[in-house]
Amino acid sequence: MVSTLFDETxxxxxxxxxxxxxxxxxxxxDAFLRYHFEQGLxxxxxxxxxxFVPELREA
Known part of the structure; x- marks a missing residue:
């Protein structure tokens, strides 16, 4: 059972x-940011x- 679940995961x-x-x-x-906008946040x-600053985007 656990082995089957592990394999599926x-x-x-x-x-x-x-x-x-x-x-x-x-x-x-990107999906989070889209939802953020769609919900009026x-x-x-x-x-x-x-x-994100460029240094983080490239990391």
Missing amino acids: RRLFADDWWPYGIAANHKSI SKRRLTCEDI
């Missing part, structure tokens, strides 16, 4: 379950470039 998430860094999470951050649609 690995199939879905591959080897990098929790990726680090902005580049690795760009799609998730920001006046304009923000991007990763708006909220």
Whole structure:
């Protein structure tokens, strides 16, 4: 049972379950920022470039 669940999880998430860094999470951050705007929490649609300095975006 546990082995089956582990195999299924690995199939879905591959080897990098929790990726680090902005580049690795760009799609998730972009989705968050889109939802943030759609829910009226920001006046304009923000991007990763708006909220992170270049040094962090390249890390």
